[in-house]
Amino acid sequence: MNNNKQKNSMFDSLWDVFASVKLTVVVLILLATTSVVGTLIPQNADPVVYMRTYGQFVYRLLEVLDIFDMYYSWWFQTLIGILTVNITVCTIKRWPAIWKLVTIKKMQAGSIDNKQPLSKFSDPRNPRELDPLYQAYFEKKYSNLKFKSEEEGFRIVADKGRWTRIGVPVVHFSIVVILVGALIGSFFGFDGFVNISEGESTDYIRLRNSNDTLSLGFEVRCDDFDVSFYDSGAPKEFRSSLVILENGQKVAEKDIIVNDPLRYKGIKFYQSSYGALPPKNYQISFSSTDLDQSVVHELSIGQSVELPDGEGRFAVREYVQDYMFRGNRVGAAILGVLDKPGKEPMEVALPLRFPTFDKMRSGDWVISVEGYDKAYYTGLQVTRDPGILFVYAGFTLLLLGCWVAFFMSHQKIVVDVKSSSDSSRIRVFGSTNRNHLGFENAAHKLGEKLGKL
Amino acid sequence: MNSSLILSVTTFVYGLAAFLYMAAWVFNKKQINNWASWAVVVGIAGNTAGFVLRWVESYQLGIGRIPLSNLYESLVFFSLMIALIYFVIEGKYGQRVIGAFAMPLAFLSMAYASLSPNISDRIQPLLPALKSNWLTVHVVTCFIGYAAFAIAFGLALMYLIKKDDDGHENTVLSRVPHQRVLDELNHQMVLFGFLFLSAGIISGAVWANSAWGRYWGWDPKETWSLITWFVYATLLHVRFMRGWRGRRIAVFSMIGFAAVLITYFGVNYLPGLHSYGAG
Numbered sequence: 075m076n077n078n079k080q081k082n083s084m085f086d087s088l089w090d091v092f093a094s095v096k097l098t099v100v101v102l103i104l105l106a107t108t109s110v111v112g113t114l115i116p117q118n119a120d121p122v123v124y125m126r127t128y129g130q131f132v133y134r135l136l137e138v139l140d141i142f143d144m145y146y147s148w149w150f151q152t153l154i155g156i157l158t159v160n161i162t163v164c165t166i167k168r169w170p171a172i173w174k175l176v177t178i179k180k181m182q183a184g185s186i187d188n189k190q191p192l193s194k195f196s197d198p199r200n201p202r203e204l205d206p207l208y209q210a211y212f213e214k215k216y217s218n219l220k221f222k223s224e225e226e227g228f229r230i231v232a233d234k235g236r237w238t239r240i241g242v243p244v245v246h247f248s249i250v251v252i253l254v255g256a257l258i259g260s261f262f263g264f265d266g267f268v269n270i271s272e273g274e275s276t277d278y279i280r281l282r283n284s285n286d287t288l289s290l291g292f293e294v295r296c297d298d299f300d301v302s303f304y305d306s307g308a309p310k311e312f313r314s315s316l317v318i319l320e321n322g323q324k325v326a327e328k329d330i331i332v333n334d335p336l337r338y339k340g341i342k343f344y345q346s347s348y349g350a351l352p353p354k355n356y357q358i359s360f361s362s363t364d365l366d367q368s369v370v371h372e373l374s375i376g377q378s379v380e381l382p383d384g385e386g387r388f389a390v391r392e393y394v395q396d397y398m399f400r401g402n403r404v405g406a407a408i409l410g411v412l413d414k415p416g417k418e419p420m421e422v423a424l425p426l427r428f429p430t431f432d433k434m435r436s437g438d439w440v441i442s443v444e445g446y447d448k449a450y451y452t453g454l455q456v457t458r459d460p461g462i463l464f465v466y467a468g469f470t471l472l473l474l475g476c477w478v479a480f481f482m483s484h485q486k487i488v489v490d491v492k493s494s495s496d497s498s499r500i501r502v503f504g505s506t507n508r509n510h511l512g513f514e515n516a517a518h519k520l521g522e523k524l525g526k527l
Numbered sequence: 528m529n530s531s532l533i534l535s536v537t538t539f540v541y542g543l544a545a546f547l548y549m550a551a552w553v554f555n556k557k558q559i560n561n562w563a564s565w566a567v568v569v570g571i572a573g574n575t576a577g578f579v580l581r582w583v584e585s586y587q588l589g590i591g592r593i594p595l596s597n598l599y600e601s602l603v604f605f606s607l608m609i610a611l612i613y614f615v616i617e618g619k620y621g622q623r624v625i626g627a628f629a630m631p632l633a634f635l636s637m638a639y640a641s642l643s644p645n646i647s648d649r650i651q652p653l654l655p656a657l658k659s660n661w662l663t664v665h666v667v668t669c670f671i672g673y674a675a676f677a678i679a680f681g682l683a684l685m686y687l688i689k690k691d692d693d694g695h696e697n698t699v700l701s702r703v704p705h706q707r708v709l710d711e712l713n714h715q716m717v718l719f720g721f722l723f724l725s726a727g728i729i730s731g732a733v734w735a736n737s738a739w740g741r742y743w744g745w746d747p748k749e750t751w752s753l754i755t756w757f758v759y760a761t762l763l764h765v766r767f768m769r770g771w772r773g774r775r776i777a778v779f780s781m782i783g784f785a786a787v788l789i790t791y792f793g794v795n796y797l798p799g800l801h802s803y804g805a806g
Binding site: 095096098099102103105106109110112113114117145256265304306308309310311312331332333334335342344345346455456457462465466469472473476477480481509510511 | 718722737769
């Protein structure tokens with residue numbers, strides 16, 4: 075018995091803590107201030123960089139506090155958790171009262187004796203003439219009405235916009251929905267990436283946070299990748315032609331660009347990056363220095379060809395991404411070997427960007443790369459997020475809820491009509507749950523309208 | 528005649544409007560207010576014309592995009608929103624002293640766009656990540672929100688310089704609207720701004736999901752927009768639920784606007800994906 079009571083009181087006090095707006099304010103301020111830290115300290119950077127920037131001691135301290143991945147740290151997630159419970163408890167606690175206000179049939183007449191009218195005026199007509207006019211007007215404009223005949227006149231109590239009181243709970247509910255969606259996504263979804271060379275395919279990806287691989291259960295092939303540039307050199311478009319294969323059969327295909335991913339079985343493929351691969355085929359020209367003779371051969375790495383005059387062979391040995399010539403970077407180049415009878419084999423460098431480079435060698439033949447087939451790999455972001463529908467539903471509810479909560483209101487109006495000699499004295503009272511200034515203006519206008527009925 | 532020239536002229540028109548509102552307020556000359564209002568109308572017309580012309584020019588350059596994609600263009604749009612929202616308030620409440628606090632902000636934003644040597648007004652084509660219909664929704668909602676918060680800041684400042692309503696003497700401060708009006712208007716602007724900030728964050732999240740495959744990544748700009756949202760959310764709670772009014776709300780509103788400024792400008796000095804807004 076006693077034990078039970080204690081439990082109850084503990085639950086009650088915990089409930090009270092989570093039902094308090096003070097807690098909301100404290101948690102919001104804590105979230106706002108701590109979030110700043112992660113924008114000043116780069117997140118998930120290389121530990122070596124952190125060490126260099128902050129030194130051993132500060133580095134250890136920050137690491138213990140999870141500052142380098144703070145938005146996913148236990149303490150930050152706990153703050154979000156507390157906010158969620160807080161929002162939920164507050165909403166549950168206030169809901170019955172709100173629902174009662176929205177649905178109750180009876181109108182509260184309310185005492186107006188001590189209140190200041192928002193507007194007062196007199197009308198030459200007497201209350202009996204005004205009664206039907208007023209009734210008709212209010213029936214048109216207000217959803218809930220109550221007429222009350224009094225000794226020397228009548229009183230109308232009306233209200234509208236009761237339903238708008240659910241705006242606030244809807245906003246709070248929407249935030250919980252968004253967070254639930256995020257939770258579903260983090261438990262049942264994944265976030266990974268994969269690089270695919272043109273013409274090749276893969277059936278697994280690498281996960282971003284753990285670096286584990288994940289089997290897709292189907293194959294993705296990249297048929298082609300293209301990058302185009304503006305005249306200024308800025309990138310214009312990245313485009314990958316993707317094909318999805320199940321058991322070797324083509325089941326889907328799409329050219330993806332940034333902002334337009336491919337979706338298959340709930341998994342989305344986003345254009346994320348790209349890179350150059352060593353070209354496979356080169357058009358290599360051999361021009362004689364004395365005679366005006368030139369021959370072009372199509373060669374790939376490892377192939378060789380006889381020189382046009384039959385005096386030796388040239389072999390393409392390898393592709394070098396960043397060739398250094400006497401301490402200067404000359405960019406991508408292929409290295410070949412020139413083998414002439416009676417001479418030592420000689421290494422020849424052919425930078426792709428400088429076709430006349432080989433002239434410097436002053437040989438009988440100037441060898442240069444005329445052209446080559448560019449080859450790329452495409453970098454894809456691969457994600458699955460089963461929580462996204464919740465998140466988007468929450469987004470929609472949040473905006474609708476804010477609109478209703480901020481710009482619509484529950485307005486109550488009391489119009490009191492009393493006869494004075496042969497005319498009527500009219501007073502308009504009212505209250506609203508928000509935008510009092512606007513409501514007062516509206517009450518004035520209502521007075522003017524009633525005078526003209 | 529090109530858009531940059533029209534917008535440079537608009538800068539001075541906004542400056543003139545701000546100056547006239549201040550003069551009318553300080554020297555108590557109601558007549559000047561009418562000139563100021565006309566200056567606002569001309570400024571809004573010039574600002575809109577500059578915006579539309581820049582749009583047309585981008586088509587003539589073969590680029591063809593709405594001018595909302597770099598710092599210069601966002602500042603131009605920011606000014607337009609400040610001037611428009613202010614003008615609606617003037618029409619609704621007729622308190623033209625507010626112009627002396629709101630129009631300088633429109634002027635400063637335009638002046639920064641037109642005069643700063645670091646801000647290029649060249650029309651550049653869009654990078655792949657920016658090619659999305661969400662660009663327009665995101666930028667428009669964000670900047671309506673920012674503009675509302677800017678005006679809320681002006682109103683909060685007015686609240687703080689206004690002493691309690693004492694006496695009937697006609698002084699500079701007595702011509703500032705009543706604190707009750709300022710408090711209510713500040714609150715209305717915060718509500719309006721909060722709705723649009725929410726819409727801006729949400730449209731940004733939806734866009735990020737279509738471009739990068741994630742709706743939230745704690746990039747500094749995202750994070751700062753959320754911090755701003757937290758600040759104003761706190762303001763709304765202490766006001767609605769704890770009954771805070773007046774001075775404390777005014778201070779809160781100013782803190783919120785500081786967060787807006789960091790979200791808008793400060794983040795460009797931090798590392799992240801949102802670098803488009805920087806130059």
